Amino acid sequence: MSAIEKTSFNMKSLEPKPSEFTTEVLARFAREVAKYPNDQKQSAVMACLSIVQQVNGFISPGDELFLSGYLDMSPMAVHEVSTFYNMYNLEPTGTYKINVCTNLPCQLRGGQNALDYLCKKLNIQVGETTKDGLFTLQPGECMGACADAPVLLVNDRNMCSFMSTEKMDQLIDGLKETAANGSQS
Numbered sequence: 001m002s003a004i005e006k007t008s009f010n011m012k013s014l015e016p017k018p019s020e021f022t023t024e025v026l027a028r029f030a031r032e033v034a035k036y037p038n039d040q041k042q043s044a045v046m047a048c049l050s051i052v053q054q055v056n057g058f059i060s061p062g063d064e065l066f067l068s069g070y071l072d073m074s075p076m077a078v079h080e081v082s083t084f085y086n087m088y089n090l091e092p093t094g095t096y097k098i099n100v101c102t103n104l105p106c107q108l109r110g111g112q113n114a115l116d117y118l119c120k121k122l123n124i125q126v127g128e129t130t131k132d133g134l135f136t137l138q139p140g141e142c143m144g145a146c147a148d149a150p151v152l153l154v155n156d157r158n159m160c161s162f163m164s165t166e167k168m169d170q171l172i173d174g175l176k177e178t179a180a181n182g183s184q185s
């Protein structure tokens with residue numbers, strides 16, 4: 001075997017394998033696909049990516065490969081969607097992912113200060129997860145609530161407005177308490 005053949009063999013062994021999903025998850029994908037005409041099932045890609053994230057916590061290369069086959073899209077087209085929207089996690093996060101909006105209108109009303117405050121409070125840098133695995137902190141794009149700045153989003157779903165330091169303290173304490181009681185939301 002030539003050096004080139006050896007290299008290409010090794011490269012191939014590093015390629016992800018399509019993920020496998022339970023019958024229940026497959027049924028959820030199918031329900032999303034059924035909302036669109038037969039020849040437009042790729043329109044369900046965002047919903048299917050969200051389902052993967054709800055099930056696995058993040059979207060792996062194998063998940064993207066599965067969806068590309070399932071939705072008749074190229075792997076790159078799926079990856080373009082998963083990397084365009086910052087609500088998709090491409091690696092594991094803490095139990096609570098907090099996105100603080102740092103776009104300009106929020107910047108003008110304390111958005112960066114809110115992010116800095118949470119970094120200090122949680123003792124992590126932006127993009128990091130706390131050692132106990134509870135919190136991941138990220139900057140966020142405009143959440144359509146500029147008048148409520150500073151705003152943040154918990155786990156891509158729960159919007160928190162007018163986040164003063166006191167309200168952020170309450171939020172973090174409340175989430176810690178919720179986690180300690182064995183519930184996530």
Ligand code: FES
Nearest residue numbers: 101106142143145
């Ligand atoms: S700029 Fe922050 S919500 Fe719009």
